[in-house]
Amino acid sequence: xxxxxxxxxxxxxxxxxxxxxxxxxxxxxxxxxxxxxxxxxxxxxxxxxxxxxxxxxxxxxxxxxxxxxxxxxxxxxxxxxxxxxxxxxxxxxxxxxxxxxxxxxxxxxxxxxxxxxxxxxxxxxxxxxxxxxxxxxxxxx
Amino acid sequence: xxxxxxxxxxxxxxxxxxxxxxxxxxxxxxxxxxxxxxxxxxxxxxxxxxxxxxxxxxxxxxxxxxxxxxxxxxxxxxxxxxxxxxxxxxxxxxxxxxxxxxxxxxxxxxxxxxxxxxxxxxxxxxxxxxxxxxxxxxxxxxxxxxxxxxxxxxxxxxxxxxxxxxxxxxxxxxxxxxxxxxxxxxxxxxxxxxxxxxxxxxxxxxxxxxxxxxxxxxxxxxxxxxxxxxxxxxxxxxxxxxxxxxxxxxxxxxxxxxxxxxxxxxxxxxxxxxxxxxxxxxxxxxxxxxxxxxxxxxxxxxxxxxxxxxxxxxxxxxxxxxxxxxxxxxxxxxxxxxxxxxxxxxxxxxxxxxxxxxxxxxxxxxxxxxxxxxxxxxxxxxxxxxxxxxxxxxxxxxxxxxxxxxxxxxxxxxxxxxxxxxxxxxxxxxxxxxxxxxxxxxxxxxxxxxxxxxxxxxxxxxxxxxxxxxxxxxxxxxxxxxxxxxxxxxxxxxxxxxxxxxxxxxxxxxxxxxxxxxxxxxxxxxxxxxxxxxxxxxxxxxxxxxxxxxxxxxxxxxxxxxxxxxxxxxxxxxxxxxxxxxxxxxxxx
Numbered sequence: 001x002x003x004x005x006x007x008x009x010x011x012x013x014x015x016x017x018x019x020x021x022x023x024x025x026x027x028x029x030x031x032x033x034x035x036x037x038x039x040x041x042x043x044x045x046x047x048x049x050x051x052x053x054x055x056x057x058x059x060x061x062x063x064x065x066x067x068x069x070x071x072x073x074x075x076x077x078x079x080x081x082x083x084x085x086x087x088x089x090x091x092x093x094x095x096x097x098x099x100x101x102x103x104x105x106x107x108x109x110x111x112x113x114x115x116x117x118x119x120x121x122x123x124x125x126x127x128x129x130x131x132x133x134x135x136x137x138x139x140x141x
Numbered sequence: 142x143x144x145x146x147x148x149x150x151x152x153x154x155x156x157x158x159x160x161x162x163x164x165x166x167x168x169x170x171x172x173x174x175x176x177x178x179x180x181x182x183x184x185x186x187x188x189x190x191x192x193x194x195x196x197x198x199x200x201x202x203x204x205x206x207x208x209x210x211x212x213x214x215x216x217x218x219x220x221x222x223x224x225x226x227x228x229x230x231x232x233x234x235x236x237x238x239x240x241x242x243x244x245x246x247x248x249x250x251x252x253x254x255x256x257x258x259x260x261x262x263x264x265x266x267x268x269x270x271x272x273x274x275x276x277x278x279x280x281x282x283x284x285x286x287x288x289x290x291x292x293x294x295x296x297x298x299x300x301x302x303x304x305x306x307x308x309x310x311x312x313x314x315x316x317x318x319x320x321x322x323x324x325x326x327x328x329x330x331x332x333x334x335x336x337x338x339x340x341x342x343x344x345x346x347x348x349x350x351x352x353x354x355x356x357x358x359x360x361x362x363x364x365x366x367x368x369x370x371x372x373x374x375x376x377x378x379x380x381x382x383x384x385x386x387x388x389x390x391x392x393x394x395x396x397x398x399x400x401x402x403x404x405x406x407x408x409x410x411x412x413x414x415x416x417x418x419x420x421x422x423x424x425x426x427x428x429x430x431x432x433x434x435x436x437x438x439x440x441x442x443x444x445x446x447x448x449x450x451x452x453x454x455x456x457x458x459x460x461x462x463x464x465x466x467x468x469x470x471x472x473x474x475x476x477x478x479x480x481x482x483x484x485x486x487x488x489x490x491x492x493x494x495x496x497x498x499x500x501x502x503x504x505x506x507x508x509x510x511x512x513x514x515x516x517x518x519x520x521x522x523x524x525x526x527x528x529x530x531x532x533x534x535x536x537x538x539x540x541x542x543x544x545x546x547x548x549x550x551x552x553x554x555x556x557x558x559x560x561x562x563x564x565x566x567x568x569x570x571x572x573x574x575x576x577x578x579x580x581x582x583x584x585x586x587x588x589x590x591x592x593x594x595x596x597x598x599x600x601x602x603x604x605x606x607x608x609x610x611x612x613x614x615x616x617x618x619x620x621x622x623x624x625x626x627x628x629x630x631x632x633x634x635x636x637x638x639x640x641x642x643x644x645x646x647x648x649x650x651x652x653x654x655x656x657x658x659x660x661x662x663x664x665x666x667x668x669x670x671x672x673x674x675x676x677x678x679x680x681x682x683x684x685x686x687x688x689x690x691x692x693x694x695x696x697x698x699x700x701x702x703x704x705x706x707x708x709x710x711x712x713x714x715x716x717x718x719x720x721x722x723x724x725x726x727x728x729x730x
Contacts, residue, residue, distance in 0.1 A: 016427050016428050016429040016436035016438075017428055017429055017431075018429035018430070018431065018432065018433050018434050018435075018436060019241075019299075019431050019432060020213065020368075020432065020433075020434050023210075023432055026351070027361065027364065030351040030352075031210070031211055031351060031352045031353075031354050031357075031360065032210055032245070032349075032350050032351035032352040033210070033245055033300070033349045033350065033351070034349055034350050034351040035351065036349075039299050040299055041298040041299030041300075042298075042299070044292075045288075045289065045292070045323060046322055046323055046324065046426075046428050047323065047324075047425075047426065047440060047458035049426060106349065106350075107350065107351060123368065123434075125372050125434035125436075126436075
């Protein structure tokens with residue numbers, strides 16, 4: 001049974017909203033936030049804490065199913081990879097993800113897709129995020 | 142600086158003409174870095190000499206720096222304007238999401254000029270400025286509600302700041318604040334009233350972009366160094382666990398905690414409002430500014446039963462920091478945390494500066510106790526130290542101003558004491574009410590000569606606690622220490638580094654941080670930039686009539702023993718004389 005790395009929000013109650021994860025994610029490619037594929041926003045005002053939006057690495061991902069040009073390729077075990085050369089920037093994938101975990105790079109006009117590398121988790125000062133090793137079969141609860 | 146850095150973009154907004162445009166000002170940013178340095182240059186350029194701070198002529202300037210969005214803890218926005226409270230340089234710093242949002246929106250500075258005839262709020266998204274009608278939001282009882290509404294109607298969740306004023310700002314109370322993200326403030330010197338005078342209720346700004354760096358590999362290496370220091374370093378730990386109120390007990394033990402209008406510097410009720418006790422009983426959530434792993438913002442959860450109806454409760458989330466704890470706690474003799482939190486909540490709702498409000502109420506209490514004013518003046522209130530409920534009513538009266546007395550209170554302790562007497566115990570420095578440190582001459586001199594009259598723009602209180610407690614130095618030496626530190630802090634507030642991280646951002650580190658954004662400055666050159674910015678601020682202050690000789694030194698400062706002893710009024714006067722010489726020398730060069 002193969003294992004696959006999957007990013008998880010393990011302790012959102014400890015999120016202080018610093019957004020260091022977002023900056024860390026984008027920094028792998030380009031400093032700033034344009035290409036960040038993780039999002040932290042308040043849950044209706046900061047007094048209510050934060051919602052951390054990450055890709056769940058679906059095994060049958062809707063984002064890939066609605067892509068008209070097959071630019072999103074399903075990874076073995078779940079989640080997708082983007083082939084930017086095919087992507088026409090239609091934005092269907094963004095609409096298809098009910099979590100809002102398909103982020104948008106306005107500068108490239110293409111989706112910013114999480115590759116579950118765990119960089120964000122490494123920079124989270126409060127262990128909100130964890131890169132887990134999941135079994136590929138029955139990976140979803 | 143880097144040619145493609147959006148930092149040099151300055152957004153100009155004219156509220157009168159409802160127009161905006163962007164100017165590229167590399168001349169300013171390459172010379173003055175950003176933040177405080179760029180803001181004072183813009184203020185000098187755009188604020189007409191002698192202008193009425195509440196007129197359309199007074200510009201509001203927001204500036205961020207090259208490190209914002211690139212490095213952790215570079216998360217402050219510098220606001221500059223002419224202060225309606227002091228009639229002179231107004232500078233106020235605020236964190237929250239403000240700095241990162243301005244940088245991500247593609248600007249290094251935003252200038253707001255003119256005045257609208259109708260209430261408006263500004264929505265700044267994707268490089269466009271939208272002027273939105275704010276008539277419906279004007280006059281709302283709590284400053285929290287307009288924030289909530291704008292949050293739902295504007296885009297950019299997670300990537301935006303929403304700055305807004307409360308009813309105090311609308312009514313032009315000269316110490317009204319601007320609040321961002323519910324819990325952070327441009328607190329001091331009355332930016333809220335300047336917003337109000339322009340009929341500007343709020344500004345929402347959002348953006349999401351990439352930023353250029355000179356050398357990616359070098360940038361990432363330096364980032365990791367700074368991030369590790371911020372997360373692991375013991376210098377940040379105190380802000381991290383208990384937040385700034387961790388200061389309450391140590392300051393009280395040292396005899397430096399202003400209590401009951403500084404009639405004492407030790408408070409018997411300090412335990413109840415200490416960082417330790419607040420964390421144990423009320424801490425409900427911790428928050429961070431954008432791109433700050435420290436999370437010093439501490440929010441209390443206060444659960445209260447409905448006054449009339451059983452089985453109804455409300456839970457209020459109330460930010461508590463050291464300065465509000467001093468001003469609305471010990472300074473008013475309030476050791477009951479529930480009373481203090483309710484008072485803080487009220488001050489937050491109307492949008493007043495917590496520090497000035499506390500000092501004003503403390504003065505009013507002593508004035509009433511000494512018979513300078515009676516219940517006719519106070520509209521029936523019997524102000525008494527420790528009575529939080531009465532103070533909550535008094536806050537509402539400062540906003541409503543039913544009597545002449547409250548109209549004066551709404552102008553600060555100088556105005557009120559000039560009218561009713563009691564100047565000796567009217568605790569302001571340069572017309573701005575005192576912060577929460579009675580540690581010694583360093584703290585007080587710092588407030589008098591600080592370029593922005595803040596407890597944070599100088600090292601005074603730490604010089605008191607670290608140096609002068611062992612040995613009092615001559616006044617000239619003390620003032621030189623204060624000025625040297627303040628010049629350096631001009632550099633930090635130009636990059637815009639949070640001063641809590643000043644231990645991490647040493648000159649060498651700052652030089653390397655700037656290198657990533659294409660600034661080649663040695664540490665000596667950085668010091669020189671700091672001196673120049675300090676000089677520019679003082680030039681503006683002198684232009685607007687600041688005079689060291691005219692500073693009023695409240696007698697109370699010398700009557701109540703401080704942490705550091707052995708100094709008096711003559712000591713402070715001599716230090717101020719030395720300061721004037723430094724400023725004159727600076728000008729002669």
